Amino acid sequence: MKLALRKMLHNLSALTDLGAEISSTHNFEEVMRASLHTLLGTLAIPKGAIAQFSARPRMLKIMAAKGLPGAIGGHIQLGRDEVKRLALRGRPLEVAAEQNGLSHFVRRNGDILKRLRAHTFVPMVVHGELEGVIFLSEKFTKEPFSEDDTELINTISRHIGMAFYNHRLLVSLRRKAEENRKLYQDMRRMYQDTIKAFGAAIDLKDAYTKGHSDRVARYSEAIAREMGITGTDLEYIEVAGYLHDIGKIVVDRSIINNPRPLTDREFQELNRHVTTGYEILSNINHPWKEIAYMTKCHHEKVDGTGYPQGLRGDEIPLGSKIVTLADSFDAMMTDRPYRSRLPLDRALSDMQRNTGKQFASDVVAAFCRLLLKEINGTSRDRVFIPVIGLKFDREAISSTLASMIEEPGPMRDERDL
Amino acid sequence: MSTLDVRTRIENGVAIIYPGPYLNQLRGEGLEGRCGELLASGIRGIVINFEETELINSIGISILLGIIETVNESSGSLVLSNLSATNRELFEMLGLLVHVRIEETEEVAVAKLSATAEVMARR
Secondary structure, three states: OOHHHHHHHHHHHHHHHHHHHHOOOOOHHHHHHHHHHHHHHHHOOOOEEEEEEEOOOOEEEEEEEEOOOOOOOOEEEOOHHHHHHHHHOOOOEEOOOHHHOOHHHHHHOHHHHHHOOOOEEEEEEEOOEEEEEEEEOOOOOOOOOOHHHHHHHHHHHHHHHHHHHHHHHHHHHHHHHHHHHHHHHHHHHHHHHHHHHHHHHHHOOOHHHOOHHHHHHHHHHHHHHHOOOOHHHHHHHHHHHHHOOHHHHHOOHHHHOOOOOOOHHHHHHHHOHHHHHHHHHHOOOOOOHHHHHHHHOOOOOOOOOOOOOOOOHHHOOHHHHHHHHHHHHHHHOOOEOOEOOOOHHHHHHHHHHOEOOOEOHHHHHHHHHHHHHHHHOOOOOOOOHHHHOOOOOHHHHHHHHHHHHHOOOOOOOHHHO | OOOOOOEEEEEOOEEEEEOOOEEOHHHHHHHHHHHHHHHHOOOOEEEEEOOOOOEEOHHHHHHHHHHHHHHHHOOOEEEEEOOOHHHHHHHHHOOOOOOOEEEOOHHHHHHHHHHHHHHHHHO
């Protein structure tokens, strides 16, 4: 085979290797190291280094080196004019040549260029911007670079320069993505804090319901999780728990805190809070439209006797059924203007009696499983313990819960409706 | 990137290394590491037998140049042997034939390095 053809094939093979390396998923330092080896090996150059340009501070940082122990991490400071001059010369330049227009740069960095054994340096320029510089020693044979060699160095350095440019873009994109992620997290935190603040504001209307929205949110979230709900659906339900009573903001405080049985007019006024809440929430440009509807339905009953729409069974969103149970359980376990809190066994008995009427059986079963796990100590979560306390017959309650899990409702099930 | 272990044997105080079928970055780094270990252990004569080596890429050449320099700086001797016609052409094209000792066979390379080692020892 003729020498010229052999050389051409050798150079093509090197460019193929370089392309494969640059487009590989190796880390960038590894890519640069392999690229440098490819360039050096193609022309039998024993030593060399690749430096990346940094605009702030203005300098070249050695990222890859071969045959130069301790060179990696070294810096070369650059003046503003030197950056411009390097950027204007996208071709190999001999260090010793005075006509390269960079004699000042060469003189000022004489020591480090000597340490790098730099005989030739190649500015890598992409879209008129300096991306870095490749430093090359003499060839192993001490022969000068031929014109063909210079062309090949040019071609390979353009590829490496483009890799720098793409890497810089990627790093910039990653930084922006990270900034956006943090911004999003901050917004979410603010959003969650706002929701909690709304819940607290609702509860402040009634001295007896302090912390009610917060507890309903926690119970709802725990029950939903127990039912296998995850991701945004789980979050919807938690938020619905916080905001389920938001409509009470417009209900007269005297009605909410009335210790006597309410009149029909007062009941109507109080019951309006679900539609009012829906109107408030559905007017917000909210990403989760389901939440407004969940809050609207939290007084619906699976047997169709609830309000405001008299929905039955599966017509009621699952999130609403969960909030309904959480809301009722918390109401039973806390003092109210019209009655004291119920003992746990009585509350469970009420729940069991109303399963299939007011409450969905699968939600009741999930609630009972959770409560039993807390009482037995098989769950590290303490969702219900803070409100139920420890003064109850553990054995009797465990037995009740076990039977409710087995058969959540004695009468009928919403599936039969 | 992990490196591959490279087969080596010692004969008459001379190390013979077999880089395998493809001298690329992975094999090259294994070869470089093995040479470094041999020099550190006091071996000064190294033969690299390329009989099984069908292809040497640019990275392989670059690493090989580094090995040649390291051996020289350690006052050692390196001989390449059993080069295929293609690999010999590659070395010739890069102008390396006059700078690197090459022998036709491993036996000749080992014999010459052993003799050199004996002469050095007598001095």
